[in-house]
Amino acid sequence: xxxxxxxxxxxxxxxxxxxxxxxxxxxxxxxxxxxxxxxxxxxxxxxxxxxxxxxxxxxxxxxxxxxxxxxxxxxxxxxxxxxxxxxxxxxxxxxxxxxxxxxxxxxxxxxxxxxxxxxxxxxxxxxxxxxxxxxxxxxxxxxxxxxxxxxxxxxxxxxxxxxxxxxxxxxxxxxxxxxxxxxxxxxxxxxxxxxxxxxxxxxxxxxxxxxxxxxxxxxxxxxxxxxxxxxxxxxxxxxxxxxxxxxxxxxxxxxxxxxxxxxxxxxxxxxxxxxxxxxxxxxxxxxxxxxxxxxxxxxxxxxxxxxxxxxxxxxxxxxxxxxxxxxxxxxxxxxxxxxxxxxxxxxxxxxxxxxxxxxxxxxxxxxxxxxxx
Numbered sequence: 001x002x003x004x005x006x007x008x009x010x011x012x013x014x015x016x017x018x019x020x021x022x023x024x025x026x027x028x029x030x031x032x033x034x035x036x037x038x039x040x041x042x043x044x045x046x047x048x049x050x051x052x053x054x055x056x057x058x059x060x061x062x063x064x065x066x067x068x069x070x071x072x073x074x075x076x077x078x079x080x081x082x083x084x085x086x087x088x089x090x091x092x093x094x095x096x097x098x099x100x101x102x103x104x105x106x107x108x109x110x111x112x113x114x115x116x117x118x119x120x121x122x123x124x125x126x127x128x129x130x131x132x133x134x135x136x137x138x139x140x141x142x143x144x145x146x147x148x149x150x151x152x153x154x155x156x157x158x159x160x161x162x163x164x165x166x167x168x169x170x171x172x173x174x175x176x177x178x179x180x181x182x183x184x185x186x187x188x189x190x191x192x193x194x195x196x197x198x199x200x201x202x203x204x205x206x207x208x209x210x211x212x213x214x215x216x217x218x219x220x221x222x223x224x225x226x227x228x229x230x231x232x233x234x235x236x237x238x239x240x241x242x243x244x245x246x247x248x249x250x251x252x253x254x255x256x257x258x259x260x261x262x263x264x265x266x267x268x269x270x271x272x273x274x275x276x277x278x279x280x281x282x283x284x285x286x287x288x289x290x291x292x293x294x295x296x297x298x299x300x301x302x303x304x305x306x307x308x309x310x311x312x313x314x315x316x317x318x319x320x321x322x323x324x325x326x327x328x329x330x331x332x333x334x335x336x337x338x339x340x341x342x343x344x345x346x347x348x349x350x351x352x353x354x355x356x357x358x359x360x361x362x363x364x365x366x367x368x369x370x371x372x373x
Contacts, residue, residue, distance in 0.1 A: 047346035047359060055337050055345075058308075062337045065308035069329045072309070078324050079157065085316035088305060090136070093353045099140060101304060101353060102314065105208075105364050108299040109236050110140045112366050116234055116295075117144040117203065124148035125202035126177075128226065130184045131155055131209025135164030138205070145203075147173040152197065156183045156212075185214065186222040199226050204233040208364075211237070211318045216271060224290040230373035235276055236366050238318065241269035244303055244335075244343045244360040245318035252320060252331045265319070276367040290369055297366040304348065304357040311336060311345075311358050336360075 055062070073081055089102030099106035124146050129138060132153045145151075151174055155161050158181040168176045180193050190196035204223055213219040227233055240246025246269060253262040277296050278284040287294035305311040315332035335343055344361035348354045 047348050047350065050340050050345045050347060050358075052338065052340055055340050058337075061308055062333060065312055066330065066333050068309045069312050069333070070326060072313075073326055073329060078321060081316055081324070082321040085313040085321065088310045088314050089303065089317060091306075095353065097353045101306075101357070102310070103301065103303050103362065104354075105236075105238075105299075105301045105362070106137060106140065108301055109207075109297075109364065109366050110137075112297050113141050113205075113234060113236075114144045116232060116368050117141060120146075120203065120232060122146045124150070126198055126200060126228070127151040127203045127205070128197065128201045129153050129164075130204065130206040130223070131212060132160070132164050132205075133157075133207075134160040135167035137207055138164070139167055142171050142174060145173055148175075149173060150175045150177045152177040152201075153179040154182060154184050154193075154197075156181065183212065183214075184209070184219060186218040188222065188225075197226060200228040200231075201226050202228050202231045204231070206233070207236045208238065208318075210235065210272065211240070212322075216268065216275070220275065220286060221289070224286075224369075224371075227290070227369075227371050229371050232368055232370045234366065234368045236364060237272060237276070238301075239269070239273065239277075239298075239363045239365055240318065241266065241273065243362045245315060245320070245362065247342055248315040248328075248332045248335055249319040251335055252323070252328045255327070255331050273365075277365050284367060284369075286367070286369055290371060292369050292371040295368045295370075297368075299364050299366065301362055301364045302359045303362045304354050304359045306357055308333075308336070308358065311360060314360075
């Protein structure tokens with residue numbers, strides 16, 4: 001028996017077609033056995049995995065997706081490549097049922113952050129947002145910040161810092177302190193930033209920023225030294241030992257014969273887990289280093305795309321964004337097409353704003369470390 005599987009077009013944004021019409025174009029009548037699904041899609045409520053056999057049947061769609069991405073990203077520098085890729089994650093749900101269509105990371109970590117910030121009480125706070133982005137994420141938690149608080153910003157992207165500053169200007173409970181369009185680096189001598197960063201922040205945020213820390217140990221030590229007694233640092237990051245972006249990053253390095261760098265990245269991912277998640281046998285090592293308490297929230301989050309080009313582009317929202325070579329997108333496409341089980345490639349079949357979208361695994365961890373008062 002053949003079943004029409006709802007997915008999404010790999011070559012069209014909307015083109016005037018309905019979502020269902022778009023969806024039907026990717027896989028036209030693929031059998032249940034090809035897909036490895038246990039039940040008919042029409043009755044399913046869980047995301048359906050896409051097997052290697054199913055991807056083989058999508059060869060033409062993958063070819064079209066590769067061409068679209070090559071055309072879109074040709075000639076762009078790393079900043080513009082990142083903008084275009086991250087725009088996929090930022091896609092808005094017109095009905096505002098979720099924070100963003102391209103990932104459920106904000107859906108899952110925002111409630112945790114709101115609770116953690118509210119625990120800090122009502123006294124005005126000094127806040128540092130590291131790798132702050134354009135402020136869209138902070139806007140989702142800003143109303144939990146005590147009135148009279150001040151926030152400092154750090155991000156290497158000047159456009160993001162400017163946009164964030166504009167958002168803060170419209171927040172009645174918050175004042176902008178210092179905004180640095182610079183990378184975050186350890187600054188023990190307080191000589192890199194002008195004005196220098198504080199040494200007494202009540203709240204430090206590092207949300208999906210640590211991928212860009214040149215020295216993880218040194219950067220975390222510097223953040224710990226800047227946290228006030230009783231203050232809390234909240235670090236959110238993807239577990240790139242198993243995530244789509246981590247798999248793609250290491251595959252790209254290996255494709256260039258850089259096995260040593262790929263292994264170094266795998267080791268770095270293990271270091272992040274040991275420091276900020278821990279295991280059944282050992283708590284997060286950062287708790288002892290900062291002489292504080294750590295609370296960890298693992299979350300099974302994912303990345304979502306309306307099309308294969310969307311998913312390929314989303315591979316560029318973390319470490320791969322540092323490389324300008326368009327070859328990275330070919331490597332990501334190879335991962336999806338030839339090893340879909342590694343990325344846990346699926347079609348979302350449950351009703352809701354992401355029904356019919358393709359998705360890949362991108363689990364994240366929220367680690368909150370509080371220094372003793």
